[in-house]
Amino acid sequence: MGPFRVVRPADMLVADIGLVNLRWDGHRLVRREPAAPTLILIGLPPQHVLEEVAPPQAATTASPGPMKAFASGASQLVFSVPPEVDGLELSLESLLDWERLVPMTVPVVQPGATPTGLPGSVLEFPTRLLLTYDEPVDWVCPPEPRNADGRTGLWHARLTGERGGEALLRAFARAEDRTPVAERVPLSAADLEALVTLTSRQKLFDTDNAAIVLPSAPLHAEQFIVTPLGASTHLHGAWDDLTEKAAAQLDSIRRNRPNLAAYDHITGLGRDQFVRVVTRGFLCTGHPALLVTEYKRLFVADRDGGVTAYLQREDRILPRVPEVRYGETTGFPHQGREMPFRTLRITDRVTPPIKPVWPPKLPGQDQPLAVEAFWVELQDGSRDHEFTVIGTDHEGRDVSFTIPLVFVPASRAGEFEQLGRLYAPEEAKATSNRLERTLGGQVMAMAKPPADAPGSTSHAVGSLVFQMVPKSDGGEHPLAGTLVVSRAEVQVPALEPFTPNASRVPVRFNTVYVERGMAAHPARAYLDLDAAVDLAFAAEQSGGLARPNAAVKVITSQAGVVPDMFRTDATGAVGAAPMTDIRQAFGAAKLLGFIDLGDLVGDIAGQGLDRLGQLGDNDIQAVLDDDNGRLPAPVLRIRDLENGAGKELRYVWKTGLEPPTLGPQDKPPLLDVDGTVLTLDARTTTSKEAGPTTSVEGRLRHIALNVAGVARVEIAELTFRAVPGSKPDVTASGxxxxxxxxxxxxxxxxxxxxxxxxxxxxxxxxxxxxxxxxxxxxxxxxxxxxxxxxxxxxxxxxxxxxxxxxxxxxxxxxxxxxxxxxxxxxxxxxxxxxxxxxxxxxxxxxxxxxxxxGGSAALNLGVASGGVTVMAGVRFEHKGKAVTVGGYLRCNGFLSVLGIVTVSVEFYLELTYEKKDGQSVVRGRGTLTVSVKIAFFSKSVTLSLERSFSGAPGDPTFVDCFDKDTHWEEYCLSFDGDS
Missing domain, CATH: 3.90.1150 (Aspartate Aminotransferase, domain 1)
Structure with a gap:
């Protein structure tokens, strides 16, 4: 019999009734074929209304206005008429008497099985999710309207379990999309798909035809009442974690992993009152966590003075496991050396309400996908929620700090793209500096110290800068990326006397340490300074002879802070740096005040650096006293003075010098350092009562200087000592x-x-x-x-x-x-x-x-006497770029007769050449003086002449005087004797 609609206004019943294998015999409904299935189909109106969720501000402000709403599809209840019922009355009361009928479920159709073709009960609840019974159930409904106090109750039917308890339901499919829905709805398409995967009981097989074992469990219906206006329900479900094997199997068949951990749904007459969706995931540190999303209907006063009830959303993060451990097998690219913590413990039990993150909606899709990874921000989006974390370092020391974290849904755990994008510097610093975390000077070990040197890698840390890197293959980390420390600001006590910024020195992990471990480095390095720190002494502190300067960059567990003297070859082996890098390491260090020490330092033998950390003060002194002893690198040592008077930093170095490499145009070196040994021993003492004081002792042995190719000075030993309060003492011998x-x-x-x-x-x-x-x-x-x-x-x-x-x-x-x-x-x-x-x-x-x-001659004849003098001279001067050359001639003579008449003559001639600033001048001057004296009368006459000739910087050169293309050959042939 075809379906027919029944409408009963008294209790608002509306139902579409269909009869299968039943006919009217004039008195009642009987079976057409006794052996065929006999069914009664009850079609009900939509049982759920899907509403758009209001924005967060609607809870505290006026109504946001109309919200979108969408009705679900119709539901259908299917009942089988048992064999003992030989007929039914053709009345509404008889057709609604479901207690004597058997509710039919949609069978689980396994792959390869043949469907039965019989219809089953399908409840579309919530919208676009199709439910059916997971075990036998009963429906209880009044066949006639119920009246009380002059009122008629709404028609309804209650679903119960087989023994009157809660009913078990399963979601076997998603309804086909009919019309687009709003983006902000309680259940996303991924949530609906997860409910189907976790409750349908349908067996899945991977690409190897192996069964996928899923944590399947039905939905529990504590209440499920259908009405003409919608269902009043209380559903809940919870599911265990997906095993790694099952997750990998789902990936192999390109099926989404279900993130759903728990689900609760309460409705009244088809309208949502409370929805809780618990999404399984991880914090970016690797802590398993749950994203708890709750939707509640809250009452808000509208603009017209009325009250409107909207759905409001509130999210929280619950860390499931408070502590995670890190190790060599965790999945770090370099066995965890880039992560100084062995454990991280989150003290937050639950976060305050956080900013909701809605899943993206791709073009062409009616419902949004699953939520992606996101930064955990407070509900108003003003700032991140900073989790309180306690980290345990390599020596068991705990440090506490706060850090914003990313939540990653479990289905996205195997993808690095989102994590890498969120931790990109431009993204991570969009709201605040999420990557850099302040530790406030807490002491922690930045690396695992050697067994014989506990505490040698510990520093007071100002801040740590984190970075997300891809996980190595086979690691135990649950995410595709691991959080590591890329940079830090630490306190380096050995540098404090030299630089005021030593309390906050930017550092990063040493490349050799990260890639191969501390034991692979000759000096057991583990940190590098971002920028080399120049350790400079004033010239007056060292007597001016040598400054024990060095640009230190590498922090080691064995030798303290040393210059960057190490490089790796193509095989990864670590050795000494080439000479060019050594010169850069020593920066502006000077020898004898003007000679770059870096130019004279040769390759440093890496094999001797590993023992620098074990040298005590007596050992160092023995090396200084031994003529053949060497310290292959500057050694920095810090120790506490007696009675807590302060600290002493000692800088010791004893090395041989090598001549610099000469280019084809270089002049011979000024210094001859064949066999030269330089020894420096500087001590800086700091105390509370006085500022830092520095004393320097040093020695240069077997050094020679070559000056302009005309002189050589050889010095057997040159020693210097500068002590605070005393004049520097410099002595030389040999x-x-x-x-x-x-x-x-x-x-x-x-x-x-x-x-x-x-x-x-x-x-x-x-x-x-x-x-x-x-x-x-x-x-x-x-x-x-x-x-x-x-x-x-x-x-x-x-x-x-x-x-x-x-x-x-x-x-x-x-x-x-x-x-x-x-x-x-x-x-x-x-x-x-x-x-x-x-x-x-x-x-x-x-x-x-x-x-x-010159010369002179005299003549005396008695009556007359006289003499002649002739003098000549040449003088030159070269000073800077100025040149002067001059010459003169002076002639004079006299003749006296009887002492009455005297005649004298003087002739002076001078010629000077001057060149200054590119200008040249030739000057000539001549003077003739004749004097005559008669008795008491005398007369002199002087005649002078002076001329000068100036050149110019633009005077033509020899080449400018002829055309080399046409005249040069003729000019050269003019000197050929055969031409």
Missing amino acids: LELKFDGDLEFINTLRSALPADAFGSGAFVDVQPSGIRTGYTLALPAIGVGVFSLANVSLTAELTIPFEPAKAISLRFSVSERQRPFNVTVSLFGGGGYFSLLVDAEEGIREAEGAIEF
């Missing part, structure tokens, strides 16, 4: 000055002198500003026949300054301008001087000299 090249003849002269330190006139003057050494050699007067040489002295002076702005200089002179030497030969005589100043930077700085010569 100094020897030798001349080379054009001045080598001085060595020959010196060999004739007594064999003491330098010969007569030698001097050595050592001051904190530099060293002056040399001698003045005065030659005795020499007379041989008519030849006489007197007042000759040779002076050589070498200056080694300790100031960076000055260079080594050598001054050599033959006599001086104020004390020229004298030479006479018979009637002729003269004199002169010569002075030369050269330095290691500019070469010749000053040069000057002069020589004069």
Whole structure:
């Protein structure tokens, strides 16, 4: 019999009734075929209304206005007429008497099985989710309207379990999408799909045809009452975690993993009153957590003074496991060396209400997908919720800090894309600096210390900067990414006396330590400073001789803080850095005030660095006293003074020097460091009563300096000591000055002198500003026949300054301008001087000299007497870029007759060449003076002439004077004797 609609206005019953295998025999409904199934189908109106969720502000402000609502599809109850019932009355009361009928369920159709073709009961609740019975149930409904106190009750039917308890239901499918729904609804498409996966009892098989074992469990209906206006229900369900095997099997058949952990649903007449959806997931630290989303109907006063009830959403995060452990097998790319914590414990039991994150809705899809990973923010979105975390380091020390975290749904755990995007610097810093966390100076071990050096990797940490990196294959971490520490700010006590920022030094993990472990590094390094710190001493602290400067960058457990002296080759093996990197490491360190120490430091032997950490004070002193002992790298040691007076930092280094590498255009090196050994021992003491004080002791052995190719000074040992409150003490021993090249003849002269330190006139003057050494050699007067040489002295002076702005200089002179030497030969005589100043930077700085010569003759005949004098001289001067060359000739004579008449004549001629700043000038001047004296009368007449000729920087050059393309060959052939 075809379906027909029944409407009973008294109790608002509306139902579509269909009869299967029943016919009217004139008196009652009987079976058409006795052996065929006999069914009664009851079609009910929509039992659920899907409402849009109001925005969060609607709970505290005026009504947000109309919300979208969508009715579910019709539900159908199917009843089987049992064999003992031989007929039914054709009345509404008889057709609604369901207690004698058997409710039919939708059978579970397993893969490969043939469907029965019989209809089953289908309840669309909530909207777009199709439910049926999981076990036998009963329906209880009044066949006739019920009246009380003049009122008629609404028609309804109650679903109960087989023995009157709660009914068990399963979701076997999702209804086809009919019309688009709102984006903000309590149950997403992923939630509905999860309910089907977890309750349908349908067996699933993976690509290997292996059964997938799912944590299947039915929905419990404590109450399920259908009415013409919608169902009044109370459903709930809970499911265990999905095993890793089952998750992998679902991935293999491209089926979404169900995130749903629990579900509660309360409605009244089809309208939602309370919905709880519990989503299983993880915090980005690896802690299993639950996202609890609750929808409640709240009453809000509207603008017109009425009251409207809207659905409001409230989310919270519940960490399921408060503590997670990290280790080598956790999934870190480098066995956990980039994570200084062994455990992280979250103290939050539950978060305050957080900002709801709605799942995205892709184009072409009517319902939104599952929620994606998101930062946990407070409900108003003003800031992140910062979880309180207690981390345990490698030495069992606990540190506490707060950190914002990301929640990752379980279905997204195997995807790194979302995590990587959320932890990208531009995304993580959009609201606040989520990556950097303040620890406030708590002490923690940044790396696992060696067994023989506990506490050697511990620092007071100012902050940690976290980073998300992909998980390594086979790791036990539940997420596709692991949280690691990329950078930090730590306190380095060894640097505090040198830099005011040592309490907050930015560092990152050493590359060798991260990739291969601390044991693979020669000095057991584990941290690198972001920027090298220059340890600089003032020149006056070290006597100006050498500054124990170094740019330290590597923090080690064995040798303290050392320069960055290590590199890895293609195989990953660690060795010493090349010389170029060593030079950079020592930065502006100076030797003798002006020589870059980095240019003289050779490759550092990495094999000796591993023992630096075990050297005690006595061991270090033994190395300093041993001529062959070496400390392959600067050693920084800090110790507490007695009675808590303060701290002492000791900087010790003893190394050999190597000559710098010369290029094709480089000059010979100034220093000869073959066999040179440099020893530095600096101590800085800090105390509460006084500021930091530094004392420096040092020694240079076997060093020589070559000056401009004309002089060489050899120093056997140069020591210096600077102690607070005292004048720096610098001493030198074994100094020897030798001349080379054009001045080598001085060595020959010196060999004739007594064999003491330098010969007569030698001097050595050592001051904190530099060293002056040399001698003045005065030659005795020499007379041989008519030849006489007197007042000759040779002076050589070498200056080694300790100031960076000055260079080594050598001054050599033959006599001086104020004390020229004298030479006479018979009637002729003269004199002169010569002075030369050269330095290691500019070469010749000053040069000057002069020589004069001449003769005189006298005649006396009694009646007349007279005389003639002729003198000539040449002088030159070179100073900087200025050059002056000049010469003169002076002739004078006189004649006197009887003393009455005297005539004298004087002639003077001078020629000078000057060049300064690119300009050259030639000047010439001549003077003739004639004097006549007769008795008491005298008269003089002078005639003068002066001329000058100036050149110009733009004067044509030799090349400019002819065309090289046409005239050059002709010009060259003019010098050919055969042409």
